Amino acid sequence: MQKTAIIIAGPTASGKTALSIKIAQLFNTAVISADSRQCYREISIGTAKPSPEELAAVPHYFINSHSIKEEVNAGLYEKLALQYADEIFSKNDIAVVCGGTGLYIKAFTDGIDEMPEIPAGIRTFLNEQYAAHGITWLQEQLQQRDPAFYAVAETQNPQRLIRALEVLEATGRSILEFRLATPVQRPFNIIKIGITLPKEQLHANIHHRVDLMMEAGLVDEVRAVLPYRNHNALRTVGYSEIFKYLDGDCTLEQAVTDIKTHTRQYAKRQLTWFRKDPAITWFDPRQQDEIFASIKKAISG
Structure with missing residues (x-):
């Protein structure tokens, strides 16, 4: 069986x-x-x-x-x-x-997908920005810098937004490019x-x-x-x-x-x-x- x-x-x-x-x-x-x-x-x-x-x-x-x-x-x-x-x-x-x-x-x-390694400094910076400016800041950043991902993203989920920005900061590429x-x-x-x-x-x-x-x-x-x-x-x-x-x-x-x-x-x-x-x-x-x-x-x- x-x-x-x-x-x-x-x-x-x-x-x-x-x-x-x-x-x-x-x-x-x-x-x-x-x-x-x-x-x-x-x-x-x-x-x-x-x-x-x-x-x-x-x-x-x-x-x-x-x-x-x-x-x-x-x-x-x-x-x-x-x-x-x-x-x-x-x-x-x-x-x-x-x-x-x-x-x-x-x-x-x-x-x-094999996701890229994210330097700790990037994660810390984004978490600090989120703490200071809230989810609106994350949404605005992604809307401007990665509109293709933003169109399909869970826009109320800060974890997902931070993750996408981490990849963008670390690689200069959209998280969508890393999806199998x-x-x-x-x-x-x-x-x-x-x-x-x-x-x-x-x-x-x-x-x-x-x-x-x-x-x-x-x-x-x-x-x-x-x-x-x-x-x-x-x-x-x-x-x-x-x-x-x-x-x-x-x-x-x-x-x-x-x-x-x-x-x-x-x-x-x-x-x-x-x-x-x-x-x-x-x-x-x-x-x-x-x-x-x-x-x-x-x-x-």
């Missing part, structure tokens, strides 16, 4: 974790996370990491695997995830990959399952999850990582809003409202990304029998 990676993708709060564990149990296998923040040991609440019970239910890879002091990116993820897959495939025909970071899933399934045109062929089958919920239900899940994060102690978690606030993983939803509150720039109530708004916007961006992939078969996560049947059919293929 050929080795197969089952990808479970979709927006935040759609039920990916629970579904991936059920699928892993069905095939007596392990889950590789494709989430760019759950790998960090120091941040658990704001990243909606699987619970200790969920982590104990099946083996998980790329969760709590790194420290926030380390820099993890899609290139490193590709190497690690392929190693994890090899390890799983040495004992099992099936591996499950679950997450909402589209770039990480793409790196695993299609390969990722031809996907790498992997030595295993890939089945892609996308899950999402009706918009009202997804938004209700997001709001409920944020309330639970606050109850679980999100403010204390963010306070504990204040020294690392410029780390890419912390310049994201759930952390940047609480940093603003801790800086005295908004009330806690406003921060929570902003987290809910920004998480809804993030879920929309995730859906836009995943819907561009014609290989993904979409389901409502509550259609478990149909999902299992679809996977089994694709495996027996």
